[in-house]
Every structure is written in C-alpha cells, then in structure tokens.
Ligand code: IDP
C-alpha cells in the first residue's frame with residue numbers, strides 16, 4: 001500500500017501535563033514519519049474554523065475555549081495507511097473507552113480534554129494539514 005499522510009495536534013492538556021515528548025515518541029515508535037511540525041497556539045477564529053463541523057454540538061464553545069487555552073503541537077505524519085493507523089494509535093475519543101496501549105488511554109484527561117487530534121479521512125488530513133502549514137514547511 002502507498003504511503004499517505006494524516007494530520008495531528010497535541011492538544012493544550014497534553015502540553016500542560018508534560019506529555020509532549022512521550023506522545024511524540026509513541027508516534028515515532030509506531031512508524032510515523034514527521035513531515036512537518038510546529039509549536040503554536042490557535043486563535044479563537046482558527047479554532048472555530050477548524051472545528052466548524054461541530055458548530056451545532058453542545059460542546060462547541062467549550063471545545064474552542066479549551067483548544068485556545070494554551071499552545072499546541074501541530075504535525076503532518078506519513079505512513080502506510082496513515083489516517084486509520086493513527087486513529088487506532090490514538091484510541092477512542094473518550095479515554096474511558098480507549099483501548100490499552102493507545103495515546104488517549106495513557107494521556108487523555110477526559111472526553112473533551114483528550115490529548116490529541118487525528119484526522120478522520122484522507123480528504124480532511126489534506127485540508128487540516130494545509131490549514132496549518134505552507135508548502136515550504138512540509139519536508
Ligand atoms: P475525535 O477527536 O475522536 O475525532 P470528535 O467527535 O470529532 O472526536 O470531536 C472532536 C473533539 O471535540 C474531541 O476530540 C473532543 O476534544 C471534543 N469533544 C467531543 N465530544 C465531546 C463531548 O461530549 N464533550 C466535550 N468535548 C467533546
């Protein structure tokens with residue numbers, strides 16, 4: 001199978017709790033290659049746009065406030081089957097339901113503050129990667 005890409009963010013709780021290095025190590029050990037990486041912070045406008053699909057959900061404002069509450073790490077990752085393999089590595093949205101060995105099982109605080117984002121399709125991976133990185137920032 002050809003290599004493809006996914007997009008991730010290490011969310012504010014992961015950085016606040018000092019889990020950044022351990023999560024990046026899990027990602028590398030699982031065979032993902034880092035094609036782009038940035039330490040940054042989302043503006044309210046960026047977070048609202050990024051999570052636009054959830055605008056009607058009751059947790060939308062809480063999600064935007066949380067995602068802008070501190071810095072994040074944004075990254076583009078490459079691997080065979082990147083999108084679905086990365087979703088498997090991060091585990092279920094709610095850490096209470098996440099499998100042993102997943103990033104969310106190990107590091108998420110709650111369903112909202114769940115340590116890490118992973119794109120849910122090749123199309124969204126492309127859109128989300130471009131949202132954060134210019135062509136010159138992808139290696
Ligand atoms: P995903 O990140 O596993 O794809 P989504 O359903 O796409 O999960 O939700 C996006 C993000 O919104 C979640 O990662 C989480 O931070 C937040 N979220 C989802 N459901 C809830 C909820 O019920 N309460 C609070 N925050 C939530």
Ligand code: MG
Nearest residue numbers: 093118119120
């Ligand atoms: Mg999602």
